[in-house]
Amino acid sequence: MRFETSRALDAVERRLSIDPLAVGGVIDLVEAARSVDLDGGRPAALLRLGMFVDAVSRQLGDGNVALYAVAERGAMSDTDFTSNERMVLRRWSDDGLIEMLPPGGRTAARVREVAALTGLPVITRTPLPGHPGPVYLTTGAAGGMELALAPSTGSSPRPHPVLGRFWRCPAADCPTFGRQPAAGAGQPPPALPSGAPLCPRHGERLIDAGPRPPATMMAVRIKGTVRARFPLTAARPVVVGRAPDEPGGITIGNWLDDESTRRVSRSHVRLELRDGMVLVTDVSTNGAAVLARTGSSVPPREVDLHRGEPKAMGEWDEVELYPDVTVGRADRPPAAVAKGGAPNSVMADAPTIALRLPKQ
Ligand SMILES: [Zn+2]
Numbered sequence: 001m002r003f004e005t006s007r008a009l010d011a012v013e014r015r016l017s018i019d020p021l022a023v024g025g026v027i028d029l030v031e032a033a034r035s036v037d038l039d040g041g042r043p044a045a046l047l048r049l050g051m052f053v054d055a056v057s058r059q060l061g062d063g064n065v066a067l068y069a070v071a072e073r074g075a076m077s078d079t080d081f082t083s084n085e086r087m088v089l090r091r092w093s094d095d096g097l098i099e100m101l102p103p104g105g106r107t108a109a110r111v112r113e114v115a116a117l118t119g120l121p122v123i124t125r126t127p128l129p130g131h132p133g134p135v136y137l138t139t140g141a142a143g144g145m146e147l148a149l150a151p152s153t154g155s156s157p158r159p160h161p162v163l164g165r166f167w168r169c170p171a172a173d174c175p176t177f178g179r180q181p182a183a184g185a186g187q188p189p190p191a192l193p194s195g196a197p198l199c200p201r202h203g204e205r206l207i208d209a210g211p212r213p214p215a216t217m218m219a220v221r222i223k224g225t226v227r228a229r230f231p232l233t234a235a236r237p238v239v240v241g242r243a244p245d246e247p248g249g250i251t252i253g254n255w256l257d258d259e260s261t262r263r264v265s266r267s268h269v270r271l272e273l274r275d276g277m278v279l280v281t282d283v284s285t286n287g288a289a290v291l292a293r294t295g296s297s298v299p300p301r302e303v304d305l306h307r308g309e310p311k312a313m314g315e316w317d318e319v320e321l322y323p324d325v326t327v328g329r330a331d332r333p334p335a336a337v338a339k340g341g342a343p344n345s346v347m348a349d350a351p352t353i354a355l356r357l358p359k360q
Helices: 002-013 029-033 048-060 073-077 083-094 107-118 258-263
Strands: 023-028 066-072 099-101 122-124 135-139 146-149 165-168 207-211 215-222 225-233 238-241 269-274 277-282 289-292 301-304 311-313 318-322 325-329
Touching: 002 048, 002 083, 023 029, 023 048, 023 107, 029 048, 029 066, 029 107, 048 066, 048 135, 048 146, 066 073, 066 083, 066 107, 073 083, 073 099, 099 107, 107 122, 215 269, 225 238, 225 269, 258 318, 269 318
Parallel strands: 023 066, 023 122, 066 099, 122 135
Antiparallel strands: 135 146, 165 207, 215 225, 215 325, 238 269, 269 277, 277 311, 289 301, 289 318, 318 325
């Protein structure tokens, strides 16, 4: 049992990240771990985070998407967690897999700040009226937990200028702002309690480490399941198609059935990021359309693309190469969420009884 629990926690660990490009939402780690009503078990269980990972996976049809979890240092000495869980938390914090705030740090406020700055959805159990971006609320309980987007209140604000720079923390070996991220990876947003960018972990004033090119993570979904993720930057457009010749093109031919193989061109659409906006151009011989939505709860409206003419995509829009073959923002659920289990579930091996076990 212990072995299975630690294996399930390892699976959860692989789906934690503070890279905004890698995640599908921002969550208060302790709030999730204390969701006793989901299983009626121990007051706090780290494994419950896995239910949220799986729920976001189902929403996005994405078996690789991670969660941006925020906690406060007190969690590492909270005796409602087992000693093993406290050790795991410390490791996640030291390795920069989660964001750890100083003692007394206000986790809920930081979760909202990260979401507001990045445009990522907040995942919470308590409604957040007035929050400027998307909010997932939990529905159901007792093993059947799902997420539902609260009706959105319009589009996310434009990216804050602070996100246009890389930042470095003066504290030694800072796991949050230590080293510049690799190409194609993002950096967590600084804390801005009074306008000046601070390290959320150390409270130190961050050092400007140069310009950061904007990037948006996109996803190709086939029949609702993500088959490719790719970062879109202003530096280079990306072509998606059956087998594009363009360098850096996204090849999806392997995932297509006979009919869609005939209808998806080798190079089908070109995506580019300009002034923070995703532009899509039909470069195919088969045609493409944008499924336009003004919010999560609005049914999509089909807008045909004119070949060779770029069109701006809204945050909820998807471009359709062929029915059930779409490209859209990786952190926004598609209009048609696929039914069925979470792809690549982290809880598949988790003994549900582990949540109910008395403390060891
Ligand atoms: Zn720091």
